[in-house]
Amino acid sequence: MPYRGLLTRMGAPNHILIILKSIREKIGKTFGDKVKITVELDTEPRVLELPKELVKELKKDKEAKIIFDKLAYTHRREYVLWINExxxxxxxxxRIVKSIEMLKKGKKAR
Known part of the structure; x- marks a missing residue:
């Protein structure tokens, strides 16, 4: 099952790969279970499709857009998932209005 994620350093020389709950459920695994994986270098840019309404609001509020654009991909994705859910x-x-407020206050989604 293809999955695009990040290896995170957890002290030298250990790394972890966080796998989404939806994928763990599909493969019958839970947090802490061991799984066999194949790792490949992914050089493709991560593209996130933003809800049209969020794009519209970010265009209106330049401060929020600057903050949003500086967020790591995973944090931007959390805002998008929260809105889309x-x-x-x-x-x-x-949630779109609240997202703009949260961005300006430096708060993360969820």
Whole structure:
């Protein structure tokens, strides 16, 4: 099952690879279980599709856009996932507004 993630140094010479819960569930594993993996160098840029409404709000608020653009890919992804997981349009819009506020206060999504 292809997965794109990051190896994180956990003290020399150890590294960990955090695997999404959705993938662990598909392969029947839980946090702490051992899995066999193949690691390949990934040089492709990570592209994140932003919700159109978020793009619109970020264009209106230059400070929030600068902050958002400086975030690591994983932190930007958390904002996008949080917005996209909203079941109701009203909730989605509220999360977009809240995201702009949180960005300006230096808070992470979720």
């Amino acid at each position: 909203a079941k109701k349009e009203e909730t989605r819009q509220n």
